[in-house]
Amino acid sequence: xxxxxxxxxxxxxxxxxxxxxxxxxxxxxxxxxxxxxxxxxxxxxxxxxxxxxxxxxxxxxxxxxxxxxxxxxxxxxxxxxxxxxxxxxxxxxxxxxxxxxxxxxxxxxxxxxxxxxxxxxxxxxxxxxxxxxxxxxxxxxxxxxxxxxxxxxxxxxxxxxxxxxxxxxxxxxxxxxxxxxxxxxxxxxxxxxxxxxxxxxxxxxxxxxxxxxxxxxxxxxxxxxxxxxxxxxxxxxxxxxxxxxxxxxxxxxxxxxxxxxxxxxxxxxxxxxxxxxxxxxxxxxxxxxxxxxxxxxxxxxxxxxxx
Amino acid sequence: xxxxxxxxxxxxxxxxxxxxxxxxxxxxxxxxxxxxxxxxxxxxxxxxxxxxxxxxxxxxxxxxxxxxxxxxxxxxxxxxxxxxxxxxxxxxxxxxxxxxx
Ligand code: SF4
Ligand code: SF4
Numbered sequence: 001x002x003x004x005x006x007x008x009x010x011x012x013x014x015x016x017x018x019x020x021x022x023x024x025x026x027x028x029x030x031x032x033x034x035x036x037x038x039x040x041x042x043x044x045x046x047x048x049x050x051x052x053x054x055x056x057x058x059x060x061x062x063x064x065x066x067x068x069x070x071x072x073x074x075x076x077x078x079x080x081x082x083x084x085x086x087x088x089x090x091x092x093x094x095x096x097x098x099x100x101x102x103x104x105x106x107x108x109x110x111x112x113x114x115x116x117x118x119x120x121x122x123x124x125x126x127x128x129x130x131x132x133x134x135x136x137x138x139x140x141x142x143x144x145x146x147x148x149x150x151x152x153x154x155x156x157x158x159x160x161x162x163x164x165x166x167x168x169x170x171x172x173x174x175x176x177x178x179x180x181x182x183x184x185x186x187x188x189x190x191x192x193x194x195x196x197x198x199x200x201x202x203x204x205x206x207x208x209x210x211x212x213x214x215x216x217x218x219x220x221x222x223x224x225x226x227x228x229x230x231x232x233x234x235x236x237x238x239x240x241x242x243x244x245x246x247x248x249x250x251x252x253x254x255x256x257x258x259x260x261x262x263x264x265x266x267x268x269x270x271x272x273x274x275x276x277x278x279x280x281x282x283x284x285x286x287x288x289x290x291x292x293x294x295x296x297x298x299x300x301x302x303x304x305x306x307x
Numbered sequence: 308x309x310x311x312x313x314x315x316x317x318x319x320x321x322x323x324x325x326x327x328x329x330x331x332x333x334x335x336x337x338x339x340x341x342x343x344x345x346x347x348x349x350x351x352x353x354x355x356x357x358x359x360x361x362x363x364x365x366x367x368x369x370x371x372x373x374x375x376x377x378x379x380x381x382x383x384x385x386x387x388x389x390x391x392x393x394x395x396x397x398x399x400x401x402x403x404x405x406x407x408x
Contacts, residue, residue, distance in 0.1 A: 023338065023383035024361060028361040028362070060333050
């Protein structure tokens with residue numbers, strides 16, 4: 001059943017105003033949409049990252065629900081422990097609520113530093129939802145490259161220059177890595193598509209077992225776009241097939257959005273300052289290569305979805 | 308804006324914050340350089356501004372299902388609401404000019 005915005009009013013309470021994420025940040029949009037997709041009480045943990053540090057600057061917390069701090073690498077382990085403790089309490093009759101367990105990590109804390117803990121948690125099959133708010137770099141510390149940074153983007157650790165195009169290689173396909181844990185529900189979504197994201201979050205909460213959602217959450221600051229363009233740029237990622245919306249359940253892949261005519265990747269590239277060096281003469285082959293990878297990846301998903 | 312800091316004996320173990328959502332006491336409206344000025348007349352109450360506002364600063368009347376305005380105590384002036392509004396209800400106005408008006 002589809003969500004209606006008018007029926008959700010008043011539910012945007014889990015993450016409160018007064019957090020200190022940048023104006024126009026995509027992360028709180030992801031948190032808001034995900035947390036509104038369930039009526040159950042929530043216990044949340046966040047891996048170190050923008051979201052974590054900006055929502056819990058002592059003595060304040062922007063979480064209006066129990067929330068636990070995790071280190072960079074162990075949000076997967078923290079959420080497993082919390083959920084297991086809950087089961088023990090339930091068994092002893094200390095709690096009778098149907099609590100849902102939710103972890104947030106950025107791409108740094110999920111693709112790179114927290115991958116092992118996440119993989120372990122998925123494999124052990126705890127009942128939780130892990131959401132990666134993917135902003136494609138270590139943005140909290142000033143835009144260092146992560147495994148999610150796309151090819152051609154300039155970061156402080158792999159900057160564009162006379163001989164450098166920025167990141168030289170393609171990004172890691174984390175959603176498919178999560179899906180390779182066949183007991184898990186794995187999905188990819190974007191803050192631009194709230195209905196898609198909320199439906200997936202609802203499914204993830206209701207799924208008995210581990211669920212993972214990778215959500216494109218633009219960083220306006222270090223993608224070098226105006227703070228007002230968060231939603232537009234995320235939408236463009238979907239419409240160019242740079243960020244396909246799909247889900248995998250019981251080893252069946254469903255593509256949730258197929259553009260009638262996909263927009264060329266140059267539309268996505270030229271909209272962001274982090275790629276601006278690619279527009280200089282001589283870099284056309286790089287753009288061609290990015291386009292080829294985007295098309296090949298989408299084709300791969302189409303093939304998997306039709307088997 | 309800084310709250311009076313507690314001594315170490317008054318702080319709960321492990322620095323736990325025992326008041327959920329107390330960041331509401333931290334007003335982020337002072338960050339804003341441009342203010343979204345809302346035109347009530349053209350609003351169709353689609354709630355696009357509400358779902359995408361990253362600062363939960365769009366106010367609504369839940370019972371009557373109406374958008375009612377912007378909470379300037381928290382609005383950081385990002386301009387997302389102005390971009391996503393299908394009816395172009397918002398004009399981003401510079402705070403300095405508004406004070407001069
Ligand atoms: S300008 Fe940004 S923070 Fe202010 S109400 Fe609009 S979307 Fe929310
Ligand atoms: S997006 Fe525009 S039309 Fe929709 S509720 Fe907000 S102000 Fe009204």
